[in-house]
Amino acid sequence: MFAVYAARIDRDQPLAGLESGERPAPEARPGWSTVTVKAASLNHHDLWSLRGVGLAEDKLPMILGCDAAGVDEDGNEVVLHSVIGQSGHGVGPEEPRSILTERYQGTFAEQVAVPTWNVLPKPKELSFEEAACLPTAWLTAYRMLFTNAGVRPGDSVLVQGAGGGVATAAIALGKAAGLRVFATSRDEAKRKRALELGAVEALEPGARLPQRVDAVIETVGAATWSHSVKSLRPGGTLVISGATSGDRPSHAELTRIFFLELKVVGSTMGTKDELEDLLSFCAATGVRPVIDEVLPMDRAREGFERMESGGQFGKIVLTNP
Secondary structure, three states, X not given: OEEEEEXXXXXXXXXXXXXXXXXOOOOOOOOEEEEEEEEEEOOHHHHHHHOOOOOOHHHOOEEOOOOOEEEOOOOOEEEEOOEEOOOOOOOOOOOOOEEOOOOOOXXXXXXXXXXXXXXXXXXXXXXXXXXXXXXXXXHHHHHHHHHHOOOOOOOEEEEOOEOEHHXXXXXXXXXXXXXXXXXXOOOHHHHHHHHHHOOOEEEOOOOOOOOXXXXXXXXXXXXXXXHHHHOEEEEEEEEEXXXXXXXXXOOOOHHHHHHOOOEEEEOOOOOHHXXXXXXXXXXXXXXXXXXXXEEEHHHHHHHHHHHHHOOOOOEEEEEOO
């Protein structure tokens, strides 16, 4: 079958190890389901995999892709939950949690196999392309907002780095949930798009907010860390799920954190139950993933190049005929 895969690890030039071509189709195994992939979306996780983060050399070649929507063996339209091993379903009970493609072949292919427990019904209201955007970036944003930040309608939130998949999702979900959302971006066009998505104000990174917020959604890391901490009200919560600009800020703001009793919460992906809730939320409210570009699977490299450059606003989706 045709697939897009990591053939080599290159920490400095990750796309040097990206290849596409024929790979073995999944083999049947007890407790697992094979899904025909209709759409799959890119995540920064895929670039990190090409750099060797979370992906060992002895696992190569590895088909990339964590997210997908498609059709199972019985003809049902489904969405895949990307976290493998946390429940013991389909794998050994002692296997630690991992994200698909850290241990198992991924979704950038004609077919993918996952534990049957990881297969969820796709709501009829969502297209395959829309549903394929949810299991990583949108699920991460959903958990950050509603589980780890614990915000409620009427609360205020700062979303750093508008344009990335998680940040874009947080703006759209926050608006739909009745939050007052502020956003930042270095790019004027992305700030304008953030306003169109529902942010009440979009500012340049580091700009003073009109008010201190209840929570900050942080995926940028070192470049925005100090601003994130300074933007919180006393007792507020900073939730971090990534550090695309680096994980070592020049100033950790420790005095402000303890003096104002701020909470710093790490967040990674989400649970199957949270993905079910997210799918229902999107179906019921009409909120939909922001899709930057849809490409056929054989043009995956273009999508990777766009994501690496940071030029996208929203998700890049790959499709099979």
